[in-house]
Amino acid sequence: MTSSNATHSAAHEATYEFTAPFRAPQGSPIRELFKYVGRPGMISFAGGYPSKDLFDREGLGRALEAAYRDDPIACLQYGDTAGAPRLRQSLARLMAARGVRCEADDIMVTTGSQQGFDLLLRTLIAPGDTALIEEPAYPAAIQALRLAGANIVTVRTDRDGIDVQALAAQLDAWSEANKPKLLYTVPTFANPTGATLPRVRREALVRLAAAHRIVLVEDDPYGELRFSGESVPPMLALAEQCPGARDWIVYFGSLSKIVAPGLRIGWAVAPAAIARRMIVAKQTSDLCTAPLAQETARHYLDSGSLEPHLRSIVGAYRSRCEALLNALTHFAPHDVRFAAPEGGMFVWARLAGGRDAGEILKRAIEQNVMFVPGVAFYVREPDVCSLRLSFAAPSEAEAFEGARRLASALSQG
Ligand code: PMP
Numbered sequence: 001m002t003s004s005n006a007t008h009s010a011a012h013e014a015t016y017e018f019t020a021p022f023r024a025p026q027g028s029p030i031r032e033l034f035k036y037v038g039r040p041g042m043i044s045f046a047g048g049y050p051s052k053d054l055f056d057r058e059g060l061g062r063a064l065e066a067a068y069r070d071d072p073i074a075c076l077q078y079g080d081t082a083g084a085p086r087l088r089q090s091l092a093r094l095m096a097a098r099g100v101r102c103e104a105d106d107i108m109v110t111t112g113s114q115q116g117f118d119l120l121l122r123t124l125i126a127p128g129d130t131a132l133i134e135e136p137a138y139p140a141a142i143q144a145l146r147l148a149g150a151n152i153v154t155v156r157t158d159r160d161g162i163d164v165q166a167l168a169a170q171l172d173a174w175s176e177a178n179k180p181k182l183l184y185t186v187p188t189f190a191n192p193t194g195a196t197l198p199r200v201r202r203e204a205l206v207r208l209a210a211a212h213r214i215v216l217v218e219d220d221p222y223g224e225l226r227f228s229g230e231s232v233p234p235m236l237a238l239a240e241q242c243p244g245a246r247d248w249i250v251y252f253g254s255l256s257k258i259v260a261p262g263l264r265i266g267w268a269v270a271p272a273a274i275a276r277r278m279i280v281a282k283q284t285s286d287l288c289t290a291p292l293a294q295e296t297a298r299h300y301l302d303s304g305s306l307e308p309h310l311r312s313i314v315g316a317y318r319s320r321c322e323a324l325l326n327a328l329t330h331f332a333p334h335d336v337r338f339a340a341p342e343g344g345m346f347v348w349a350r351l352a353g354g355r356d357a358g359e360i361l362k363r364a365i366e367q368n369v370m371f372v373p374g375v376a377f378y379v380r381e382p383d384v385c386s387l388r389l390s391f392a393a394p395s396e397a398e399a400f401e402g403a404r405r406l407a408s409a410l411s412q413g
Helices: 003-015 031-037 057-070 072-076 085-097 112-124 139-147 164-172 199-212 235-241 272-283 291-302 306-331 357-366 396-411
Strands: 107-111 130-135 151-158 182-185 215-219 249-254 265-269 336-338 346-351 386-390
Touching (some): 057 072, 057 291, 072 291, 085 107, 085 265, 085 291, 107 112, 112 139, 112 182, 112 215, 112 249, 112 265, 112 272, 139 151, 199 215, 199 235, 215 235, 235 249, 265 291, 306 336, 306 346, 306 396, 357 396
Parallel strands (some): 130 151, 130 182, 182 215, 215 249
Antiparallel strands (some): 107 265, 249 265, 336 346
16 A cells, blocks of 8 residues: 555545444454465465365366356346255255255355355344354354444353353343343354364253244354264254244354355355345345356255265365374474364364463464464453464375474474
């Protein structure tokens, strides 16, 4: 930016009457780190990106060609705001495979699941309304709540996710008039902790949400990326056992982590009254999710390519995760403590001796290795010793070298 532009910007800052959340907005703390990712030789444990080596380029190329060849007009014309009917059918089958009773009409396609959450907030949260979120939490969910002007209240987690007993006590303390409107959680292979909420806690959480009439937001982009342990049904599936509970769950799915984020295909399964309003909100957001991407996704899902692709990426993520954990244990046994995840993309770790992960990151970047300091995942009072390492992108050899560099950065601190 030139200095005259900078002067201009300063004048404009003072000139416009921005809404409260946009007066001094903070951008995504993780996106701030991206400027270092492209540096030659950098090994990044920072992004939540799928590995570029693991995309099914041929399969997606075939799906794109088939979509255009079979029905070019469906690809080129505006489409239904709720999503392309045939994709909604394919996604309903995918949800059935996850144990959820679901028709095409119950599915709303969104431009990434991130958009789904934003649309939901537009329908439910007015400035000042209370929203609950697990902590540590996915930063873009915190950011969306901040921009919606929500009164954000955090919910305690342990190594298995939300502490449901603590939450129950927290909820009992609220009066009906000012109770929270929603609770956001990533119950399977959480971002950032990798934690998975056990079945009994899921059942208790579903009952709690229904009893207190709070919308339970189940964000599930990572659920299919399980490489060890027993699979646990989504809360939306478990809600069938609890009369009326499905009316209190909004589920978000995404093809970003299991197929490709560039498609920008996500979906929501929401109670009809909520879905109807989210569709109205989407009409003013993007009219419809890109039809070319929707048709490509539909051909990809219907071709049967997803299952073998999932087997291949889950195998690769298992090896990469093991490589990272082994290397951390080897190089920094006394400096870093971590919990081994059963799937997903993330390892949540803590530095021993009260060390600040943000300070260590500066030295790590000099050594050409990166991670995300835990501060990014907290609403108010961060645990500065915590950090998130993603094992999705680096190869096994890079994970090993990255852990060695990290240990070297730690040894200088
Ligand atoms: N939820 C969580 C927990 C995520 O980690 C991400 C992506 N990092 C998203 C939602 C957004 O995914 P999408 O690409 O579908 O918008």
